Amino acid sequence: MAFYADKDYTVDETVLQAAQKVMEGHLGLHWYEAKTERIAGRPSDPKRGLTYQDLNVGTYGYTDIPEDVRTSQSMVSRGSEKVGKLPDMGYVVNRKSDVWSDNVAELYEEVKARRWVPATDIPWTELHTKPLPHDLEMACAQLYTFLQECQIVSMDFPSKWVALINQDFLELKSWMCAQMLDASRLFEVFRKRALFGGAGLGRASATAEQGLKEWLWADQFPQGSVSINLTLAGFLLTLYRQVGAFAPTNVDRKIMRYAMQDGARQTAYGLGQLRYHLKHRPLEANAIEGYLEHTEHALLGLIGSPELLEPMIIICGGGLEKAQVDKGRIATAKFIRLAVREYMERIAAAGLAGHANRSKIPAMIDRISAAA
Amino acid sequence: MAISFPSTEYFEALKAQMAANEEKFRRLGFIDTTFGVSVGVNGKARNFVLEFEVFDLKNVSEVPAIDLKKVDFQIEGDSRVWREMIENIRRNGEADSSHDINTLAHFGERLKIVYDDPDGHDKLYRFMESIQEFFDLSSKLEVSFN
């Protein structure tokens, strides 16, 4: 795998002479008249600052990136002048419609503006001054264990693909970097919450992990993105909202409010990417439908995992007394229905209208949630 | 002097409070969304469109009906629920865990979120902290309810 330079430069006279010439004051200035577009970018809204949208101009902009990027396989910045022999970085994703979303620059700017710090933005000491009853704290710890698993996979997906994507898609790659940090931050806050409450971690979920791995290991970026950025992220968004609504402590409510912001952005990218993909390559609709038909089952492995289901019932009900459990299972049944309904809405909005009629999931979920 | 809810004056007052607390909202980050607020009063609705940009509430308008294609989402509910929320905020300095927007709207049973595009819906959650802090500014107002 290691790359070796085309020669041993320590004994290459031409290199030494070139350097020496310059250091003797004989500047070649071959770059001085670079054949690139002149631009003096400025913020269109000073309050917002200088955004990537402000620089979406001419050869520098992202709007005009062609569908097929054939002329650049190195890390040369989009719009700069290519000279000499440039290496091939081995990108395997070179089609815009495989990764792009119209909202990617906006989301990147938003994620930077809306950053937060788990160490200091959560009022952690409240967990100790107002501790929860034992069963409820155990349920929280289990839920947050499950959420850590989801974030490990959420971090792995963009990191797995980013180096394989053509550097011309700079804004998209930058967004993926932000996703990695978002996932890391969410993992961090979930871990801190689970451990600071005193119950320790719970049990990992075999069914959830099997499904998560199937999604993470998708063959192609668009498929993996649908699963991780739309299905998983959308499901987690609903989950954060649910836990936020039934939060047993102010700490949990605060965590979930931050989490839902991050989760909603990820979902927005997932929806936008699928939309862009299908708009520009409508023939891919069948392939995506086929993929979903094959892999959607993993959503059941997540939602029905006892490591999620049972703590959710306890948290929504407030405890293990019969009346609490009854309240909890009804609320959980509603959550399941809501999560799947919103998932199907997003898939339809992205361009797969009628998917809900073809999918096995809605009927199964109706049956399960009706049991409450 | 008390500001009547619902009214454009109420939202304008929140807008002024938001500007006075700019540092807090700046810290939370960009908020770029336009959403509707629909308040049911005796079988009719009073509808407002709030347009947020960067760190500010840029514009408030009362409209006869909200075109869902022109807003990201709409929060709708009976005036009794809105009143309960605002009174809770005024009592506690901020919405408590039973009265924040997410909790009230989660199953659509008290407040309801309606939208044309799920992408627009998701903007409620992208900017949730700012939106909640915005409504929490009601704690600084004297509000009367018609």
Add this chain to the structure above:
Amino acid sequence: MAYLSTTDFTQDKDFIDKWLYTIRTGEMDLSWMKSATEKISPAEANPRRGLTYRDLNVGTYGYTDIPEKVRNNRSYAPRGAEIPDGVPDAQPWVSRKSELWAFNTESYYEEAVSRQWNATTDIPWDRLDGVELPEVTGKALSQLMTFLTEVEMIATDTPAMWLPRLNPDFIEVRAFIAAQAMDEARHAEVFRKRALTTGWGLMQASPINEMALKHLRDADSFSEMSVALHLVAEGNVLTLFRFSEYLSPTDVDKKIFRLVMQDEARHVGYGMQHFKYVLEHFPEKREVLHAHLDEAENISFAGAAATELTEAFIILAGGGLKKENIDQGIKITTQFNLKQMQEHFERLDKCGMPERRDRSKLFMMYEMGRAAAEAAGIKLN
């Protein structure tokens, strides 16, 4: 290439029936409540710092007690959780602590998260209004920015490639890499934005430095990648940022370089600590790392031919293209080049590889260069 889970959940009758039963009756298994995991009572060591990973460095949850070889977890289970049967293999390539660990990793991560800045709003772009740099300075600045924006994202792509290959038990290292990815995206962004505000746009790519990027990307192991990237490349770039701040033609540029050097110093810090850790805990790697450094330094030699960068630097340092400007620029650039090499070997010394000087052709060149500079009256402090 796709993985298929061991069950199709739509066909798993037992799974669905159990789920139905739970929702219908409220009867729960609750076996997860008896997880054989440790109960701990962590505390915030410093409430002003908040709750940190260091506060959670306790027992089986902590990083101190991660064994040299992680044998018990190859899944997506977070460190310290109970791992049931049936979890998948995440296929980590790196399950050996000394292959990636560094002292203080958790602190670097916490610092990174708290010190994130925003290239859009934290740079006073409006102060560029009305600023008209002379053409020669503007072009040189644009060329420098073009180089920087071109190279920054190798430090995203390369560590990010490794992230999913690292055993999930190495939480803090994975977190650090995620933070670094964001840091580097921000650097690529701020340099690109600055180039596009100069009035000249981007300038020329740097083929020689592209070769260096390819070398960084295609390392055989995490340690080799880290030594070449965090220690060598980012060490060089940190020196470059410091000199660039010194040479900055406007206060906007000074601000940019002050902010990026904070991030870069963290990355170099990790690189140094990791290098030390590898040499102490995995001594068999020493020769492997020497071999990798041989090639990294070969490519540093090649960098001398990246005249588009050297010339831009000379112009910025000297303030123009007249003979006296170029002479002054060469003087400062010589100091910079020597400083880069000096600090490179200082870092290797401090991390436990002092013998590198004896076998490095780059060190020979440094000594010759230093002697020549001193003979020409150029002092290196």
